[in-house]
Amino acid sequence: MASAAALGQVEPAEAGVASGLLSTFHEFGASIGVATVSSVAAASLAGSDATGFQAAFLVAAIAALAAAVVAGLAIPRAGR
Numbered sequence: 001m002a003s004a005a006a007l008g009q010v011e012p013a014e015a016g017v018a019s020g021l022l023s024t025f026h027e028f029g030a031s032i033g034v035a036t037v038s039s040v041a042a043a044s045l046a047g048s049d050a051t052g053f054q055a056a057f058l059v060a061a062i063a064a065l066a067a068a069v070v071a072g073l074a075i076p077r078a079g080r
Contacts, residue, residue: 003022006018006022007019033060033063036059036060036063037057040052040056044056
């Protein structure tokens with residue numbers, strides 16, 4: 001679905017470049033996400049309980065919600 005939305009408006013002559021950009025940003029986003037969540041978890045693990053992981057998952061949930069809102073606003077709707 002994301003690939004179709006991202007590549008749907010691209011001219012066939014530029015499909016390879018657009019696909020490469022999509023893959024690059026997908027990998028970059030995943031690595032930043034993992035680094036952020038693990039950093040929050042590690043910084044929050046002062047004690048022996050699991051509060052660090054709760055904080056990390058809260059940050060991940062907030063980031064996912066923000067990404068969903070941005071995607072909802074950025075992806076053109078059909079019929080416009």
